[in-house]
Amino acid sequence: MSHPDSEPDVAAHHEPSWRAGLKDGTPTLFGIGAWGLVVGVAMVKSGLTVMQALGMTLIVFAGSAQLASLPLIAAAAPIWVIFLTAVVVNLRFVIFAALLAPHFAKLPLLRRFLLGYGAGDMTTAMFLQRYPSEKPEEGKVSYLRGLLYPNWFAWQIGSIAGIFLGSAVPAEWGLGFAGTLAIVCITVPMVATRPALVGALVAAVTAVLAHDMPYKLGLLAAVIVGMITAMVVEEQIERRKAAND
Incomplete structure (x- = not known):
């Protein structure tokens, strides 16, 4: 015991x-x-x-x-x-x-x-x-x-x-x-926040624009650009909250 x-x-x-x-x-x-x-x-x-x-x-x-x-x-x-x-x-x-x-x-x-x-x-x-x-x-x-x-x-x-x-x-x-x-x-359901929504929209646009890239690299580019965009937007929101506090 x-x-x-x-x-x-x-x-x-x-x-x-x-x-x-x-x-x-x-x-x-x-x-x-x-x-x-x-x-x-x-x-x-x-x-x-x-x-x-x-x-x-x-x-x-x-x-x-x-x-x-x-x-x-x-x-x-x-x-x-x-x-x-x-x-x-x-x-x-x-x-x-x-x-x-x-x-x-x-x-x-x-x-x-x-x-x-x-x-x-x-x-x-x-x-x-x-x-x-x-x-x-x-x-x-x-x-x-x-x-x-x-x-x-x-x-x-x-x-x-x-x-x-x-x-x-x-x-x-x-x-x-x-x-x-x-x-x-x-x-x-995962796109419930502003950074996620902006990232998803940017990824969608990137995927369409990069559709003709070889080896389906447009998909990879869309994921990377969307993630970076979401991170930048989230960082900007956190900075604004910190400034207001």
Whole structure:
């Protein structure tokens, strides 16, 4: 038995926290599965074989990066362009990692790696909402697992179903358009602040103007220019707030 004044073992299994994580994450599972379905179909329709698509969904586990890289793969773009595009699209996970790291700094490296691999946008947000403080607290790992495990399985089930569905349905069904709609549905709620809105608009204009660039580099340029614009706008807003204070 641990001493009353000792820090709680955040890594120990805590059944109530596990059930709480499972309960909080369950409402998102249908949307995660549907999003995985769209990505699975898109992978096959982009020219990947079933085995290649299965490998990608199991290893990469990042829908936005997968969709961003698929046109580049189909266009036979250089590997560095594909890799850099995926990294840029997923730069937000650097922020997620920085937010989660203090909560699990004492865990072994492999366990932190596995938790990081499974963490996503929704699961990270829900965890930080429940545990805003970085201080050690019993049940943190169990709660995060209750979010991550069902989320991962929902994604994989949807994605694998999409892979086999995509290899069976005719191209004229317009599933590529469905994928575009899915991206729009995910993107719109994220554009909730002025910097994000300005960045998204600048990225859209850049993507149109740079449409004819080789190897789909216009997409990468749009992402980079949009991110830089959003950062500049956010910095200007912070400066104005500081000046007013």
